Amino acid sequence: MIDKATFWQGKKVLVTGAGGFIGSHLVEKLFQSGAEVRAFVRYNSRGDPGLLSMLPKGILDKLEIIPGDLRDLQAMLSASRDIEIIFHLGALIAIPYSYKHPAEVVESNVMGTMNVLLASRENRIERLVHTSSSEVYGSAVRVPIDETHPLQGQSPYSASKIGADKIAESFYCAYDLPVVTIRPFNTFGPRQSARAVIPSIIIQAINQSKVHLGNLEANRDFTYVSDTVDGFLCGAQTPHIEGRTINLGAGMEIRIIDLAKEIISILGKPIEIVVDSERLRPEKSEVTRLLSDNRLAKEVLGWVPQVSLREGLFKTIEWISRHRQYYHSLGYQL
Numbered sequence: 001m002i003d004k005a006t007f008w009q010g011k012k013v014l015v016t017g018a019g020g021f022i023g024s025h026l027v028e029k030l031f032q033s034g035a036e037v038r039a040f041v042r043y044n045s046r047g048d049p050g051l052l053s054m055l056p057k058g059i060l061d062k063l064e065i066i067p068g069d070l071r072d073l074q075a076m077l078s079a080s081r082d083i084e085i086i087f088h089l090g091a092l093i094a095i096p097y098s099y100k101h102p103a104e105v106v107e108s109n110v111m112g113t114m115n116v117l118l119a120s121r122e123n124r125i126e127r128l129v130h131t132s133s134s135e136v137y138g139s140a141v142r143v144p145i146d147e148t149h150p151l152q153g154q155s156p157y158s159a160s161k162i163g164a165d166k167i168a169e170s171f172y173c174a175y176d177l178p179v180v181t182i183r184p185f186n187t188f189g190p191r192q193s194a195r196a197v198i199p200s201i202i203i204q205a206i207n208q209s210k211v212h213l214g215n216l217e218a219n220r221d222f223t224y225v226s227d228t229v230d231g232f233l234c235g236a237q238t239p240h241i242e243g244r245t246i247n248l249g250a251g252m253e254i255r256i257i258d259l260a261k262e263i264i265s266i267l268g269k270p271i272e273i274v275v276d277s278e279r280l281r282p283e284k285s286e287v288t289r290l291l292s293d294n295r296l297a298k299e300v301l302g303w304v305p306q307v308s309l310r311e312g313l314f315k316t317i318e319w320i321s322r323h324r325q326y327y328h329s330l331g332y333q334l
Helices: 021-032 050-054 075-080 093-099 102-122 156-175 197-207 225-236 255-265 294-302 309-322 325-331
Strands: 012-016 036-043 064-068 085-088 127-131 179-184 187-188 210-213 222-224 247-249 272-275
Touching: 012 021, 012 127, 021 036, 021 050, 021 225, 050 093, 064 075, 064 085, 075 093, 075 102, 085 102, 093 102, 093 156, 093 247, 102 127, 102 187, 102 325, 127 156, 127 225, 156 210, 179 225, 179 294, 187 197, 187 225, 197 255, 197 309, 210 255, 222 225, 225 294, 255 272, 255 309
Parallel strands: 012 036, 012 085, 036 064, 085 127, 127 179, 179 247, 187 222, 210 272
Antiparallel strands: none
16 A cells, blocks of 8 residues: 555656646645656746746755757657656647647657656656646547547647657557556646636636637636546555546536636626627537546545536636736737
């Protein structure tokens, strides 16, 4: 039996995509749990560590931050040397960006994952937790969506994640690589990009009398970021689950229009909801419904979401309201 209270003490961990939304929260939780964290962030000429810069200084100063590119195998071999557990979250995730730059998205997400797998095999990693996405399911053909649901590449991004997932699966089958695939549904919370639907609604609603959105009838299954992070930790420390793919979702769906109304009700101000045609996906690429079946996560990982959608929205609104200067710096007016 693994002692979860002490499991991470002194554990040498690498997180790719550490400067991203979920990655930065995962790094913070790992550090607080006693792990020795190596944070791999995408190199840029500004030396910007992404959202890691928002961590408390006492944490940031003690992290080993390695800038690089997932597409560079030597960089991954070096970054994963002497590491026990890898969390692979690094990816280009914006679906609209994947419409414009599909080749770059495939190179980063598929070949980048291949390099993480090769490095994990070379350096004999104890456990690799690979990150999938609920987008691989496309529009639900049955609900709730369990892990056996068909995979549908309805955008270049989702296709790249299907490819990455299958390559990870092949390394388990062909090389017995100890990989576990965690498949989060829609995660939200503090630090999330303003392009994502929940912060987009909040920012618009705080700043103006209208909220512009795309498909109002699409259904999504939202999980608060602390719950998603706990699911990743369970995916690393639960024994005998190598080769498994496990959904992380709240198991509750909400239409985007109802989500917007919920946020507006919390803010307590009159807001008009407007459909913006420029925010609509191409018709065959639109994912209309995502609703997770999280029974496997409950049974295998002992994972149960702790934060309700409404509680998470309150926390996210409060955080965004306290960090107006951050959004100002990105060109958003609050």
